[in-house]
Amino acid sequence: MKAVLLGYGTVGKGVEKLVSTVDGLDLKAVFVLPEFENLPYFSNDGEGLVTDPEVDIVFECLSGTEPSNTLIRRALEAGKHVITSNKATVAPNLEDYVKLAAENGGSIQIEASVAGGIPFLDAVLKLQKLEDLNGFEGIFNGTSNYILDQMQKEGQDLDTALKAAQAMGYAEADPTNDVEGFDVWYKTVITNMLAYKTENGGLRQPLGISRITPEDIALAKKEGKVIRHISRSLQKDGKYASVIAPAFLDKDEYLANVPSNYNAQLIYADSFDKIGLFGQGAGQMATAQAMLANAIDTLENSERPILLEKAMQPDDSLIQETWLVRSGKDLSSLPAARVKEGSYWLIGPAGADVIDQVQALDPEAMIALWR
């Protein structure tokens, strides 16, 4: 089969390296934006490449939503098998992509868009075949985990650790998406859809790690906790709830022991209780291999179908947690609020809508899960 590659950044270059190792797969051309270097093998004609009758597979590794979204649509309309790592374009458009693939005889495969090199979505798609999943939680952003790890183990400040993560190629082009949780927001939107076989019912705004200070690190140490950035999602009786936030975890918990820039996930269902995955959720070759694994599924005609047959709605009350808040404001009107010490409050157990209530009283508060 012949393939084209859209995008020649970190992941795209990794895909180029790996394509030549797969029997039966040839890379015909690479689409790059006009401002980039134009070598013979490169083209600025994205629409021409993705509708080329000789081409079967389109690897999409551009960042952002355009021209990615337009090119993915054109490719699917032309019946191609599209393999993408681009969570920002998959999250808001997956329903359309699935329909276009079904109507035109192609496919959409998105393993690399969530958790990079870990076959997490593959596991989700396999495990939801038999029974409804009860939920999932995990560390989905290598940059945030690396920063928190460096802050807690080495006493580094956030900016120094972020610069190191950028130098290692983990961070997004705009690292705001990493430290404010938007990268994990896209990944959680996608995983909710696949895990619960539903159209996108929405997801509350994330809480990132940008408000974690040395004071918070000191509290965690004193209390035997480790701070991680997690996404937690539950589903019950046709509804789901998701929260993305820093979490003060007991130091013996599985997710507390995920070091450096690694990611890890837990998937929950009645039959197996929980299944854990661990690995590299970012980086050139880890992410590229996930895309090539999808391509091999296409070569073998064994792609996992994505079914979005339900229209589920979020229900914040499903997530009942104790929340740690650092705020100088009086929060005593909130559900089961008590002062922990100094400017720290413990609130709940309460649903995720308590986040809105805290932010109404103090928009600058540091809010985290307390386990």
Ligand code: HSE
């Ligand atoms: N910036 C992301 C991370 C890349 O650090 O995990 C993978 O999505």
